Amino acid sequence: xxxxxxxxxxxxxxxxxxxxxxxxxxxxxxxxxxxxxxxxxxxxxxxxxxxxxxxxxxxxxxxxxxxxxxxxxxxxxxxxxxxxxxxxxxxxxxxxxxxxxxxxxxxxxxxxxxxxxxxxxxxxxxxxxxxxxxxxxxxxxxxxxxxxxxxxxxxxxxxxxxxxxxxxxxxxxxxxxxxxxxxxxxxxxxxxxxxxxxxxxxxxxxxxxxxxxxxxxxxxxxxxxxxxxxxxxxxxxxxxxxxxxxxxxxxxxxxxxxxxxxxxxxxxxxxxxxxxxxxxxxxxxxxxxxxxxxxxxxxxxxxxxxxxxxxxxxxxxxxxxxxxxxxxxxxxxxxxxxxxxxxxxxxxxxxxxxxxxxxxxxxxxxxxxxxxxxxxxxxxxxxxxxxxxxxxxxxxxxxxxxxxxxxxxxxxxx
Numbered sequence: 206x207x208x209x210x211x212x213x214x215x216x217x218x219x220x221x222x223x224x225x226x227x228x229x230x231x232x233x234x235x236x237x238x239x240x241x242x243x244x245x246x247x248x249x250x251x252x253x254x255x256x257x258x259x260x261x262x263x264x265x266x267x268x269x270x271x272x273x274x275x276x277x278x279x280x281x282x283x284x285x286x287x288x289x290x291x292x293x294x295x296x297x298x299x300x301x302x303x304x305x306x307x308x309x310x311x312x313x314x315x316x317x318x319x320x321x322x323x324x325x326x327x328x329x330x331x332x333x334x335x336x337x338x339x340x341x342x343x344x345x346x347x348x349x350x351x352x353x354x355x356x357x358x359x360x361x362x363x364x365x366x367x368x369x370x371x372x373x374x375x376x377x378x379x380x381x382x383x384x385x386x387x388x389x390x391x392x393x394x395x396x397x398x399x400x401x402x403x404x405x406x407x408x409x410x411x412x413x414x415x416x417x418x419x420x421x422x423x424x425x426x427x428x429x430x431x432x433x434x435x436x437x438x439x440x441x442x443x444x445x446x447x448x449x450x451x452x453x454x455x456x457x458x459x460x461x462x463x464x465x466x467x468x469x470x471x472x473x474x475x476x477x478x479x480x481x482x483x484x485x486x487x488x489x490x491x492x493x494x495x496x497x498x499x500x501x502x503x504x505x506x507x508x509x510x511x512x513x514x515x516x517x518x519x520x521x522x523x524x525x526x527x528x529x530x531x532x533x534x535x536x537x538x539x540x541x542x543x544x545x546x547x548x549x550x551x552x553x554x555x556x557x558x559x560x561x562x563x564x565x566x567x568x569x570x571x572x573x574x575x576x577x578x579x580x581x582x583x584x585x586x587x588x589x590x591x592x593x594x595x596x597x598x599x600x601x602x603x604x605x606x607x608x609x610x611x612x613x614x615x616x617x618x619x
Contacts, residue, residue, distance in 0.1 A: 222283035222285075325344075405459075439458060447488075520541050545579025547560050561588075562592060
């Protein structure tokens with residue numbers, strides 16, 4: 206198959222045409238192997254392959270890749286327009302879904318199979334075998350995560366998106382070793398515009414990809430597990446920063462759910478700060494609501510042990526996640542952050558924004574600080590100040606700063 210697809214790519218490039226490759230991946234086929242053994246599974250696949258060969262039309266060449274995965278390569282995509290190709294792959298997908306409605310009987314038990322189908326239509330100039338496989342694999346994984354049993358067509362825009370994700374995934378493991386990650390700090394001020402604390406944010410400037418926004422690479426790091434090494438690096442850098450500059454107020458660090466769930470998380474935090482002789486009572490660990498309510502008893506025990514050492518905890522993006530207040534009474538929470546989406550609702554100082562008012566009142570009732578993030582204009586500042594929001598963070602005061610600029614800002618706003 207690989208040689209065949211590679212030759213077809215070369216043909217498509219010669220005429221500056223498009224390539225259409227379709228991947229079919231049976232959903233949850235493993236249950237047949239688990240229930241009846243691999244021999245029965247092989248028999249079911251053989252039956253299914255025979256049905257697919259009869260169904261696939263003359264526009265496509267069929268390849269049984271392995272197990273429950275099949276590929277269909279368009280024979281004439283190099284001379285067809287994109288709309289024709291879309292119609293062809295949609296017709297093929299319809300036939301395949303109809304075929305799968307016929308049950309397969311294994312040892313007297315009937316099985317109805319579903320499938321995730323992804324069609325890739327890509328310019329020949331962009332096509333390589335490795336890119337095609339990676340993009341189709343990523344797209345099928347996404348379809349399966351959303352329930353499977355549907356057909357998705359990838360156009361050039363989708364390819365560019367998935368190709369960038371693929372490149373980020375490949376380069377992210379080397380970001381620390383290549384000294385490409387760095388920290389910026391965004392100040393948090395009181396209502397008198399005096400510096401009180403800051404939040405540490407991570408940035409990545411890749412030698413190959415240039416600047417990669419956090420909302421792109423953090424999600425991928427969570428998927429790949431790179432978040433553990435990145436998270437440990439952040440802890441070490443913050444400990445070094447605190448030990449070196451002894452800043453006024455607290456320094457907040459975002460912690461992912463996967464980090465907090467690790468059995469050695471407490472050891473990672475303690476070792477990072479002990480190595481630098483940095484005080485733990487300078488640290489605020491920011492976690493989301495969703496993170497807190499996962500395995501609540503385990504999380505509570507970790508929070509209590511770390512709190513006893515002087516570390517404080519903040520709920521980030523409060524109100525956007527679990528939205529249940531009962532857990533707050535049972536956790537050592539020192540700070541609640543009002544999400545930017547709620548701050549954005551503040552248009553003027555006279556019109557109430559009930560959710561913002563409620564969060565401020567709730568924090569006061571719990572004896573917790575409240576921080577508003579994303580404060581961008583004077584109306585938002587005045588509204589929050591009038592309601593005694595203790596700390597304010599946003600571009601009205603400062604963008605995230607380099608360490609040198611942060612030190613200067615801190616001195617100017619004492």
